[in-house]
Amino acid sequence: MIDLPADLDAALADLARRRPVLVASDYDGVLAPLVGDPSAAVLLPGMADVLARLARCDGVTVALVSGRGMADLQTVSGLSGDYRWVGSHGAEFDGPLSDELAGRRDALADVLAPVVEGTPGALLEIKPASVAVHVRKVADRALASALLDQARTLVDSSLTLKPGKEVLEVAVTDADKGTALRRLIAEVAPASTIYLGDDVTDEDGFRALGPSDVTVKVGDGETDARHRVPDPAGALAVLERLADLLA
């Protein structure tokens, strides 16, 4: 059992006293450890159980807020049940995106595919509202960096660039996790909210929350979150503590 910092433990206890509670979390790097193959990023053992426990608590809504497409998120996580699903950094809130956006995304993929194919180990991920250039498995780090630079110069400046961990995503919408969380909060009307995230795109989510909410950065890096745990095992400890407090 991981001991949480005292200030984080106190913040969780305070949060649990104020229902309704919105428990929102990013997926990759928080609920699922980062791996080389995006389609192999499965939940940390224990995560499915704790998310189900939280979702069963009175006055608790659990939301999964991911950069992944919603259908991909549901498949890779293996989760089903009473969760709110937000995919594509918030662009997929109520269901699939329009065909017009898919056409723009396909045109973008056509531009990026040749340079990605020319870089050994690189991967082009086609998502509902974006295309992601992955370089985690590019052994030559100079080549990885050059590919990301080249991708930036190739794409239309009206598109939204979302740099992340060993990835550059180019999106055909300007959705972000901050807007997505504000929309969730407007719908769920929680008295308190917690958000856990690990990457640059989660900073919009942290900044969207108020001073009495709880924000938890998972891993290293600059952050506007008020609390930090080192890894997904730390995120699991946070969620388990919260589930105990809310049960």
Ligand SMILES: O=P(O)(O)OC[C@H]1O[C@H](O[C@H]2O[C@H](CO)[C@@H](O)[C@H](O)[C@H]2O)[C@H](O)[C@@H](O)[C@@H]1O
């Ligand atoms: O918002 P998230 O749920 O954290 O999704 C962000 C991106 O996650 C995935 O990429 C990241 O995880 C991969 C699997 O561990 C890893 O190989 C990659 O380097 C990471 O950047 C996913 O593939 C992207 O579509 C998401 O946008």
